Amino acid sequence: MDTLSLFCTGALLAGGLYWFVCVLGPAERKGKRATDLSGGSISAEKVQDSYDKYWSFFRRPKEIETAEKVPDFVDTFYNLVTDIYEWGWGQSFHFSPAIPGKSDRDATRLHEEMAVDLIEVKSGDKILDVGCGVGGPMRAIASHSRANVVGITINEYQVNRAKLHNKKAGLDSLCDVVCGNFLKMPFPSNSFDGAYSIEATCHAPNLEEVYAEIFRVLKPGALYVSYEWVTTEKFVAENAEHVEIIQGIERGDALPGLRTYADIAEAAKKVGFEVVKERDLAQPPSHPWWTRLKMGRIAYWRNHIVVTVLSALGIAPKGTVDVHEMLFKTADFLTRGGDSGIFSPMHMILCRKPKEDNSN
Numbered sequence: 282m283d284t285l286s287l288f289c290t291g292a293l294l295a296g297g298l299y300w301f302v303c304v305l306g307p308a309e310r311k312g313k314r315a316t317d318l319s320g321g322s323i324s325a326e327k328v329q330d331s332y333d334k335y336w337s338f339f340r341r342p343k344e345i346e347t348a349e350k351v352p353d354f355v356d357t358f359y360n361l362v363t364d365i366y367e368w369g370w371g372q373s374f375h376f377s378p379a380i381p382g383k384s385d386r387d388a389t390r391l392h393e394e395m396a397v398d399l400i401e402v403k404s405g406d407k408i409l410d411v412g413c414g415v416g417g418p419m420r421a422i423a424s425h426s427r428a429n430v431v432g433i434t435i436n437e438y439q440v441n442r443a444k445l446h447n448k449k450a451g452l453d454s455l456c457d458v459v460c461g462n463f464l465k466m467p468f469p470s471n472s473f474d475g476a477y478s479i480e481a482t483c484h485a486p487n488l489e490e491v492y493a494e495i496f497r498v499l500k501p502g503a504l505y506v507s508y509e510w511v512t513t514e515k516f517v518a519e520n521a522e523h524v525e526i527i528q529g530i531e532r533g534d535a536l537p538g539l540r541t542y543a544d545i546a547e548a549a550k551k552v553g554f555e556v557v558k559e560r561d562l563a564q565p566p567s568h569p570w571w572t573r574l575k576m577g578r579i580a581y582w583r584n585h586i587v588v589t590v591l592s593a594l595g596i597a598p599k600g601t602v603d604v605h606e607m608l609f610k611t612a613d614f615l616t617r618g619g620d621s622g623i624f625s626p627m628h629m630i631l632c633r634k635p636k637e638d639n640s641n
């Protein structure tokens with residue numbers, strides 16, 4: 282091979298590799314590159330151990346039934362997955378119904394704006410984001426409503442990511458983030474004009490406990506909306522395939538146990554909320570939320586190769602391949618949950634804290 286052919290082959294290979302990792306790789310727009318994948322607050326050499334520890338919760342299911350262990354288990358999970366989520370999905374860690382003619386990004390934003398519109402927030406109000414992730418929803422909601430948003434997450438790594446993104450977006454004067462447990466929030470009673478939670482309270486071992494905490498911090502008359510993960514009326518507990526799908530979703534998403542759609546309003550009422558509205562936003566005329574997951578399958582294979590190579594080169598922590606594989610399988614369980622109609626990640630409930638507190 283002469284020098285020119287050698288040069289051209291080398292350039293083609295380098296260009297192809299760049300295209301495969303950086304252009305096809307989704308990180309560019311979303312702030313996370315494959316080469317920056319980490320184990321969150323866990324040091325690189327402990328990622329594999331932490332992943333094994335995460336799975337050990339499921340080998341001894343009684344462990345996660347012990348409510349006080351759940352936040353630690355959820356925190357470990359988010360250390361392991363936060364970078365991969367950001368890299369492969371974006372800054373909003375939730376689903377939304379597909380909207381024909383609109384991008385995933387726009388569909389996501391509209392789903393978030395709907396939450397804040399439902400709680401009738403005004404500019405200058407102080408609202409709470411319960412389980413805020415890295416703050417994708419918070420930024421969309423603050424820009425849309427001009428309300429001050431305070432987010433809480435159990436995961437310290439997410440707090441740092443969210444603060445960084447808030448600053449970059451020029452929204453740090455409207456958005457604040459606190460590290461803490463939503464079962465015991467570091468906020469005074471009657472201090473928020475509204476609250477929302479997007480696909481987060483499903484991590485609570487007991488829904489009543491987190492709803493009671495939200496009820497406590499809301500001002501009388503204030504509204505709270507939640508998008509809940511539930512099994513629908515199509516779920517049959519005696520159907521082995523249904524059980525396999527739901528268990529797969531629980532294991533790949535750090536859930537102490539999925540609730541049924543009927544549990545949601547019951548828990549809200551028990552803690553003193555008035556239920557204003559309740560609707561499964563996944564039901565027609567909504568378009569399937571799981572199309573995006575299904576369409577991404579080729580990208581997941583590409584991501585798997587990228588993660589495997591980076592891990593072998595010592596750029597991504599050991600254990601990242603296992604975490605990625607777990608997510609790969611989870612995507613399949615979630616898609617089956619959507620296709621079969623037995624699962625919804627967007628059972629919406631809108632509640633009001635009564636003007637007079639009748640909870641006692």
Ligand SMILES: C=C(CC[C@@H](C)[C@H]1CC[C@H]2C3=CC[C@H]4[C@H](C)[C@@H](O)CC[C@]4(C)[C@H]3CC[C@]12C)C(C)C
Pocket residue numbers: 365366368369370373374375376480481483533534535577580581584585605608609611612615
């Ligand atoms: C609300 C929760 C998280 C919901 C979703 C944001 C995530 C659930 C499954 C995740 C993913 C699955 C497959 C990954 C893929 C293999 C990888 O290459 C790129 C990232 C994924 C697409 C990843 C992205 C986030 C999810 C869709 C739960 C935890 C309560």
Ligand SMILES: C[S@@+](CC[C@H](N)C(=O)[O-])C[C@H]1O[C@@H](n2cnc3c(N)ncnc32)[C@H](O)[C@@H]1O
Pocket residue numbers: 352355359372373374375411412413414415416417418433434435436439461462463464478479480481482484485
């Ligand atoms: C799937 S993410 C959703 C994040 C965000 N709502 C979004 O849509 O981008 C769930 C969030 O709930 C948070 N979370 C789970 N259990 C928690 C707890 N006990 N206390 C505080 N945050 C918690 C996680 O840390 C994570 O930020």
